[in-house]
Amino acid sequence: MAENEWGSNLSFILAMIGSAVGLGNIWRYPYVLYSNGGGAFYIPYIVAILLMGIPFLILEYGVGYDFKSSFAKAVKKIDSRWEYLGWFLPVAVFLIMIYYSAILGWDGIYIILSFFKGWGADPNVYFTNTLLHSSNSWMGLLQFIPLIAVAMLVGWVIIWFISHRDLEEGLGRVSKVLVPLLFVIMVVIVGFSLTLPGASIGLSELFHPNWALLGNFEIWMAAFGQIVFSLSLGMSIAFTYASYTKDDADLITNTISIALANSLFENFAALGVFSILGYMSLQSGTAVADLVTQGTGLVFIVYPTVFNVLGQWAYVLGPLFFLTVYLAGLTSILSTIEPLSFSIQNKFGFTRSKTMTLLIIVGALISMIYATAYGGSILGYVDTFINQIALLLGIIFECIIFAWIFKAEKLIDFLNSRSKTIKLGKWWVIIVKYILPIFILIVWIGGMMDVIKSSTFEQLVFTVISAAVLLIGTLVLTILPAKNPDWENYEERI
Template sequence: MQESREQWGSKMGFLLAAIGSAVGLGNIWRFPYVVYSNGGGAFLIPYFCAIFTAGIPLLILEYGIGHKFKGSTPLSLSRVNKKFEWLGWWPIISSAIILCYYSMILSWSVKYLTLSFNKGWGQDSDTFFYNDFLKLSESPLHFGGIVWPILMGIALIWIINWFICYKGIKAGIEKASKILLPCLLIIMIIIVIRGVTLKGAEVGLNTLFTPNLEKIKDPQVWISAYGQVFFSLSIGTGIMMTYSSYLPPKTDINNSAFMTAFANCGFEFLSAIGVFAILGAMATSQGVSVDEVVTSGIGLAFIAFPKVFTIMGVWGNILGVLFFTCLMFAGITSSVSLVEAISASIIDKFGLKRKKVVTIMCLVGFLISTVFATNAGLYLLDIMDNFINNYGIVVVGLLESFVIGWVLNPNVIRDHTNAISYFKIGKWWNIIIKYITPTLLTLTLIQSLITEFKTPYGGYTLTSLFLFGWSVIAFGIICAVLISKKPWKKEAL
């Protein structure tokens, strides 16, 4: 028998969980580089345009659907229109894949946290990361063996995911969010305060925020802004619809969307200040320009920053511990939200008990994640992440706006959220959902495809890109369609 639907204990608990989902690794290691490489301070113009014309409207859309139709993403979209149930399952399949490789990155963070106490990566953090730690194979097609420290870290992350989600919404996710998110913010503030007081910090901050207004004329900069906002807010992953379905009947949806977006935005800027202050200090100590030390993603977190910590004496040990704890906390709040989005969908579809679903899901997830603990793990992560983000998630967002804008009628969602919200959204929201968001996401998608076909991603072979990229997208769609054909095990519709 289906369990009665749980609810958040408070609106603040929901907001902390939603913000925790949005604040992930990308805020810390992707956003600073995106700002730097797209015009510095001038990037703020397209960035805020993207927040108001895509980020917040799509958050209102996903919050509104989840709250009105009271179900996980597949159930809510099935209640909108049975033909689109598959569109609810596709992001859930994508989220399951993301969760498996996300656990690997968090495993790295666990290991580097332990290394931070004695700077165990040595003098050459580059060689240590690729050769000594990952034992990276020569290509994605050469899996090699299991890297045991990574596998043990993955197991720990899945145990944490299981422990939090097993306890449910109020006692598990809400309680964890109330602890992890404030801790995350405090740690980042400490990193920023120490970062901006380092010698050379101002060089990094000037490099970051000096506006290059010429860049605003470049369409690619605008596409980068929309991409950053879209990926950063957990839109198109099935999370926000699921989370909002646990809200009480009378909750200010519109205000919640604005608060989530701006809290996430604030954390991104805080991270950017901390990251570039530290990179400025590194460049000054080496007598080179910031351009020569700046990087993003895995290179920033596991190569560039360890280099900085190595030359910082005792403060290097302290900042190293704080930084990798920060990565862990940001990652755990996001991974827990992915577990919940997936398990809620299975619970709704098959009428199973939460504890059974979460336990089986975490066991199966761990087993699948072992492939990322092989010597080819980094390659698989790189290819899958590129394809899921650039094609899977963007297309889901595009189709969601189409379904609400052209099939359901945006007034249905707007009237629902306005009826329970202090701040009312006007007809502008309908125009954005029907015309602006689909147009912008279509342009982003076309640009990604053009780039992909001009230059195969990452210099990988076409075989590797087909096996771990295009096939993953196709797998998600096929599984989504097949699952949607199965009947619901409860009187849901």
Template sequence: MGKREEWGSRAGFLLAAIGSAVGLGNIWRFPYVAYENGGGAFLIPYFFALLTAGIPILILEFGVGHKFKGSAPLAFRRIMKQAEWLGWWQVFISFIIMMYYVVIITWSANYIWFSVGLKWGKDTNRFLFSEYLNISDGVWSFGGIQWHIFFTLVAVWTIIFFILYRGVKSGIEKASKILMPLLFIIMLFFTIRGLLLPGAVKGLNVLLTPDFSKIFDADTWIAAYGQIFFSLSVAFAIMITYSSYLPEKAEINNSAFITGFANSGFEFLAAIGVFSVIGFMSQTTGTPIDKVVGQGVGLAFVVFPQIINQLPAMNSLIGVLFFTALFIAGLTSAVSILEVVIAAIMDKFALGRKQAVIYSSLLGFAGSIIYTSGGGLYYLDIVDHFINAFGIVLAGIVEVLLLGWFFKLRTIREHNNLLSDFPIGKWWEVTIRFITPLLLGIMTILNFYKEFTKLYGDYPLNSLLLFGWGIAISAIVLGLIFKAFPGYQKEEY
């Protein structure tokens, strides 16, 4: 396999790790989750979750990747030969996510252009669903390829391809050093502009006014752990892969804390900006804030264009900046997601980077095409729901149970402590063995309960079985198949 690639600097690694963690969900999911779960009071369970699950898992995955010097399948194989399938399960979860995630980045890229002159018009809802997505009549109506989306998708995949083709140091690291500071500057400008709008205080009051009754609601704590878990890119195999490129004498523990707090800091910055402009729209239109606020596609591509239409000045500029921020946040995450796949097949099949990048990019692009169809939003919604609820969370539970109960965690702790700015104590092992699996287990039970009491999104059952359960289960099956393939002939450890 040759000498493993390495980061050129600690800053490069940190910016890449933070870039992976900071994604679309930081901008369009966190503000809504905080608002729905107690506002300012949500910060208590959120920080508790960060310190008892988010950062401990980052420490774990950084340590595993660095000590065992491999992609997730190879690292788990070196820990316990039969555990290789878990790494492949996480690889296929990442690959499935990549195929639809890159399409949302494509929408963001197109909306940068639409922002110039506010091309979406006054009815932003109709523009998104009818004119841009040309959404079909239902999940079983394919609706044909939307070529204006397809050709932008080609451009986005080309950018991702060239970043990864250039390698870890010359590609991912260089891109991260440019894109992450740019993303922060854009979001800072956006937030400051939002704070200066009339009605901004109204929005911030709604976001931050604490509802301490929510503290005693189990759903609030589940939401906090869910937000931390999904936003930090844990159980995707990303952080294991990225840390495997660290030099022999690399800092671990403090890097995990920096990554975790930087991700959370960006989420708070985005929330302040988002609710400032939501407060402005509420005051300007007389619409109650609870009728304006939302999350996901609706917030980003319907509500924000509406808000931008209402701005007193710099409408196009704010639109360009907002959607550029979405594009960059998505791009840095997408690069990290596909790198998981590239590293895994390089390790397993002794391929060179160029071959691995070409194969994974072509296959990923082919899988993305279905999401450019008129029915693409339906497929995206279903796959995203099931791969998050029954892919990432379950893989996370298996990971912490495997490493917490069937592997000496002390080995990772001692390895990390020898290299780190400060040592971690046995509290870390307690969180990995008990607290994290308990909370993730409760999340999973609730997810199953909700799934079997009501059909998700009122979609037909057969569509949920195919695009939902079928895709989620396929990641496990493919993980077992790839474990069975012969490989690692030149493994040296």
């Protein structure tokens, strides 16, 4: 078996589900659902899955399977003038991996703390001041936090241990264990959460439909943005994973299975989140609307606050919850290194083990900036730039290259011949060529406007720095001469 080939279709599906099911499902989606009309949000949400999520994944899978190569090599072979973009998206995704390692480190610390409620009586003070030593000053870069650095390095070692092996030996086997385990633990957490007094209060708040918001453009933009974020669209991960598949893969059915599993997980997670918020509301007398939040505030402040008043069950539910977050982060982070790693292997002829080791050393060193008192602020700035500006722009150009220059219609007969579910037709071509790029462009414009309106001077500075790192890194990998003679070779498969 090749070092970059799935041992079975199951490995491919579980790895893709692991990539999609991540931190965003637990800490982002419940808030998005609640703040965008509750039950009414499901209408734009389902439209976004059918109109963008599934069609775009099919496109990425189809082209990835056709080339059986890295993203950078495929883009170069489609049109050598676009090679820069072939490196742009893998490098952007690698930058996501670097700041994800910080969140993984924080959560690793909380797994240990959860056994004895080590965050104390005020989780907000502990997380912000005691753990992160958060500083709004640039001088915070000079304050190094050893505990966070060690926790992050532990995560990097785990990532290296899994990813430097041959694909099936490492990522394939781990996905077969971690992804089912992730779902089982979430079932236990949600099952218990639903039995808490006040759970119905939270669920009522979550699902109460605000139909008036359906006429609001922002709710539709939120739905499409959520699907881009949740399914890791345009990150070149789906393309790379599909290039590892065996010849008999049913890519259309796989796409539907992955999108369905991701949707079920994030909606199931929302049940648990709001059941617990409802319990907290009942105990504290605080309205759910004043408790709900997203991001690190939900995971590292609201949940520990709940566990503080939950009694003895907190010593079971707490570790399970933070372990779930860790596993979700780990399965996602393992996927973010694959596109850049495979592209480097293709161009420079390195082995998988050597490439992974090199990237993880580089990533670990850069990530130490997040182990400073100013690290939390930098993380927020970089996350906003990558997700709301860089990736969406890359997706638009990816649609142009794959749907127009490569010609998406070439894939229809091949994909249909293996599909056991739906069949593609002209409707799919219309979506990926016209509808999809327009919608993503609209979401990108909305994201840009949000960044411009809400940015502080410090955020603008780090946005520029992040852009410079991304563009320079991309340029260097583009202009370096290839060392692998196969870099120029490509045989048409479809």
